Amino acid sequence: MASIIKVDEILDGNGNQFDGSQLGNVGKVLQVQSTTFSGIWSAGGGGTTFYDVTPLNVTITPKSSTSKILIKTTVNIGSGYWEIQGRFTRNGTAVGLGDQRGSRSRCSFLDNRYEAAGGARNSWGAVSSEFLDSPATTSQITYGVALNGYSSYTIGVNYNPHADNDSSDYFGTPISTLTVMEIGA
Numbered sequence: 001m002a003s004i005i006k007v008d009e010i011l012d013g014n015g016n017q018f019d020g021s022q023l024g025n026v027g028k029v030l031q032v033q034s035t036t037f038s039g040i041w042s043a044g045g046g047g048t049t050f051y052d053v054t055p056l057n058v059t060i061t062p063k064s065s066t067s068k069i070l071i072k073t074t075v076n077i078g079s080g081y082w083e084i085q086g087r088f089t090r091n092g093t094a095v096g097l098g099d100q101r102g103s104r105s106r107c108s109f110l111d112n113r114y115e116a117a118g119g120a121r122n123s124w125g126a127v128s129s130e131f132l133d134s135p136a137t138t139s140q141i142t143y144g145v146a147l148n149g150y151s152s153y154t155i156g157v158n159y160n161p162h163a164d165n166d167s168s169d170y171f172g173t174p175i176s177t178l179t180v181m182e183i184g185a
Contacts, residue, residue, distance in 0.1 A: 026184050030067060033060045034179040041157040043147070045063045048105060050087050050094070050146035053157055056178040057144040062137060063182060068180040071096070071131045071143055078124030078160025083112040088131050089144040096131035105148060122161040126174070132183075136147040141181050 009017060035058050043051035055074070060069065077084050085107040087094040097106040107130035135141055149155040153162065158174055 025151050028184045030063050030180045030182040030184050031060065032179065033058045034177060036175050036177050037140060037158065038173075038175045042153055042154050042159075042161050044149075044152065048148070050085070050148045051155065052089070052092075053145045053147060053176075056176060057139055058155075058178050058180050059142045060180050060182060061140045063136050064184065065136050066185045068183045068185050069135055069141070069143070070130060070183055071133055072128075072130040072179045072181075073145055073177065074126055074128040075145060075147075075176045076124065076126050076158050077147065078156040078164070079153050079162065081167075082126075083110055083153060085110045085148045085175065086127065086129065087146045087148075088129075089146055090133060090135060091142055092144075094146070095133055098111055107148070124156070124163075132161045143178065145178055 005137075011017060035056060036173070037053075037055040039055065041053055041055055052168055056073065056075065062069065071088050073086075073088070075086065077086075085105055086109045088096045088108045094106070094108070096108040108131060109127060111125070112129045133143075147155050147157075156162075157176055159171075164171055
């Protein structure tokens with residue numbers, strides 16, 4: 001048997017009658033901003049440097065300071081070797097990072113493709129990630145993606161700078177996207 005609660009009146013914290021309208025935007029998507037990048041981008045890899053993928057930036061101005069911003073990306077990344085790390089950024093500052101453990105780089109997402117010894121260095125593919133941010137502002141915000149690669153190998157977006165040629169069926173031309181959604185809270 002289901003439980004039923006019946007009341008004559010509900011008051012908010014100020015003693016005013018609560019009619020549900022106060023919840024009008026809670027949980028609703030208030031706005032969506034997105035960018036799609038179909039060209040190619042590359043930067044040097046290695047060390048602790050994260051390179052801003054400048055074509056993957058989105059600007060949004062939240063309607064409420066209590067809103068959350070859902071950040072979603074799919075980035076087609078190519079590199080000549082092993083791990084590529086990614087970060088979400090808000091106005092140039094990294095957000096949504098993993099915990100610090102030793103000397104490891106903190107990142108929002110990563111892709112680790114093992115390259116066999118003597119391999120063709122043709123590892124690349126789509127990496128998708130999302131993070132729910134709480135910026136607590138109604139000022140304009142720019143969200144972005146930054147990448148860091150292994151050793152001195154160049155990182156590529158929408159292509160692999162170490163194995164890109166027009167003579168094969170397995171080097172496609174994908175897109176990468178960054179989408180932000182304001183969620184009412």
